Amino acid sequence: DVRAVMDAVGSRRAAFYGASEGAAMCILFAATYPDRTAALVVRSAYPRRMWAPDYPWGLTEEGYERDVERDLRIFGARDRAGEAVRRLGRFDDEELMSAVDLFRFGSSPGSLEALHRMNKEIDVRHVLPAVRVPTLILHGSEDTIVPVDVARYMGSRIPMARVVEIPGAGHLADRESAAAIAAEVERFLRDLWDAGGWEEGEPDRVLATVLFTDIVGSTAKATELGDRPWRELLERHHALIRRELVRFRGAELDVAGDGFFARFDGPARAIRCACAITESVRELGVEVRAGLHTGECEVMDGKVGGIAVHIGARVAKEAQPGEVLVSSTVKDLVAGSGLRFRERGTAALKGVAEVWRLYAVEHAE
Structure with missing residues (x-):
């Protein structure tokens, strides 16, 4: 590193x-x-x-x-x-x-x-x-x-x-x-x-890997459990995800209900974190889906935004229960990492002009 x-x-x-x-x-x-x-x-x-x-x-x-x-x-x-x-x-x-x-x-x-x-x-x-x-x-x-x-x-x-x-x-x-x-x-x-080019400035754009996760069928699960048990499950769910984010050096950016949004400075670690999350939350009796994309992001008060973030969110929506899905950009950037992928075809992501090729993670040691 x-x-x-x-x-x-x-x-x-x-x-x-x-x-x-x-x-x-x-x-x-x-x-x-x-x-x-x-x-x-x-x-x-x-x-x-x-x-x-x-x-x-x-x-x-x-x-x-x-x-x-x-x-x-x-x-x-x-x-x-x-x-x-x-x-x-x-x-x-x-x-x-x-x-x-x-x-x-x-x-x-x-x-x-x-x-x-x-x-x-x-x-x-x-x-x-x-x-x-x-x-x-x-x-x-x-x-x-x-x-x-x-x-x-x-x-x-x-x-x-x-x-x-x-x-x-x-x-x-x-x-x-x-x-x-x-x-x-x-x-x-x-x-x-x-020319003074060695003077440090605050970057307004950086390359980052964004990760989105959410619980599959969360509304039905909340209805089945009731308010207090669902809240307790969410607390355990959040704790498990935060544990993995710390382990893989990810930065939590936002939480909305059962959905997490995090940022990583390395795509391979982001993938391994997503895989660890999908495995760890199964002990709660739920499945999560995860989506990742790497792209240039705007930096605003420590947060990131821009089209790369929207693509990451849309990739996550295409994932199946328990699946970690990545864009072709992420796959291309982890050459030599030992990660293996299965092609999932192309998808027209809502609100995104391009058609993206997506890959499911098959192996992440």
């Missing part, structure tokens, strides 16, 4: 540098914690790895399998390992073997396959407009892994972004053109400092 490390070392605010797949984590952090992010620098970055109709630069399934097979050659004969690494950039023979050794000693076949699986699931495109900190996007003009058009795509969607192409550099631009990369980063941060 990046924030935990910052807290441990006493760092209130920092500039973040993310390369290749590491950029997605930095993008997510910057959007979630603009108050802790002075600036963002990404190099050879991509918001999504796989092809989609509206994202033509990604890998096809065939291309993905080919990449995995080719990269695993790093752990074979050194000449074949060199072939696998050479596509990352321009190297002389000595530099190539040094890069091969770096990959060999820094990973294992299993961890490399796991990294590829995680990269396959990454999709932070919806997050890009929520990054509201000064951003520098560095990209090699000859990158054959992630085309430079991806950098331009990201630059057009991050509001305060500047794209700098490094002439002649490939995917490992910081190895091929270290001096040029360092100069661009230094210039960017120095200009930001001189």
Whole structure:
């Protein structure tokens, strides 16, 4: 947890540098914690790895399998390992073997396959407009892994972004053109400092995951029990949910009858909290349904609002008894978390223009 490390070392605010797949984590952090992010620098970055109709630069399934097979050659004969690494950039023979050794000693076949699986699931495109900190996007003009058009795509969607192409550099631009990369980063941060950009402000918009829960058939249950037993059940219900919110570091924002509205700074923890809630309340003889969405929210006096909140509430209404339902955005942001989902099709959410693809959580260790 990046924030935990910052807290441990006493760092209130920092500039973040993310390369290749590491950029997605930095993008997510910057959007979630603009108050802790002075600036963002990404190099050879991509918001999504796989092809989609509206994202033509990604890998096809065939291309993905080919990449995995080719990269695993790093752990074979050194000449074949060199072939696998050479596509990352321009190297002389000595530099190539040094890069091969770096990959060999820094990973294992299993961890490399796991990294590829995680990269396959990454999709932070919806997050890009929520990054509201000064951003520098560095990209090699000859990158054959992630085309430079991806950098331009990201630059057009991050509001305060500047794209700098490094002439002649490939995917490992910081190895091929270290001096040029360092100069661009230094210039960017120095200009930001001189302009007073490191001064902390109060963000009015943040990326957040919202959770909505309510008891299924609550009116019938209240009628069946009567006023006092129903009130006692609600008190126990509220206590159980608040216990899980504390456990998973969620913030309670509102309670309306048997319905809870909470906010999280991490989608994976929000999902695990929702699953824990649906399990724990069963001891009360009731079922709850839960819905989650991640999006850019307006911050007003410690509360959050905006279209993302409305989408989260509508997702919850689509959930079945005992089910945790999430939007496609939430699913895309928890790649590598171990969470598993079942597709529930698309839904036209009331009051929301877009049709959303929804997923039910199947596994949340």
